[in-house]
Amino acid sequence: MIHATSETWNSEVLESELPVFVDFWAEWCGPCRMVGPAVEQLSQALEGRVKVAKVNVDESPEIAARYGVWSIPSLLLFKGGKEIGRTVGAAPREAYARFIEQTLA
Template sequence: MPTIAVTDSSWEDDVLKSDKPVLVDFWADWCGPCKMIGPALEEISDELGDKVTIAKMDIMANTDIPGQIGVKSIPLMVLFKNGEAVAQKLGAAPKSALKGWIEGEI
């Protein structure tokens, strides 16, 4: 399952009302580390898509939700379960570390 793009307007339906955990990657096009982890998140989404939705939110195009959540640095990955933020990871990491963290949290 490919990653999905989440926007300020789709946030409630895509993340808060999801019937499975959603990992949201807050990123921006100018962020080098964000670009580095993008392909790994795509692969993880394919591998774990039945257990978790991997979503990406461009903080430059969508400012409301990142502001409400308090995103100050990127890449920031926040895991939501039942509409609540339950875990977060700041910064880039190798695919194996990202996947292990996600699997440990879901």
């Protein structure tokens, strides 16, 4: 799992060869903490097929603002440097896995 920042955003997400599933979160966000383990499990399950990254909105607010992330957790899927899907709110790992598979299909 990658912790993307303003410095690494372009290289890790926008220029990635693989699709990238990005979790926008914050330390103080209870639902974000609930989502954390599901995102970590997805990172392992999808290794080699989809990159998983986390963006702390308090540390990189300009990235959140650029993509209109006003509610967290927000999970965005990028492919070829463009956002191709978005889901907002806490959900189980299976729901995120389905979202990724359906969006990439």
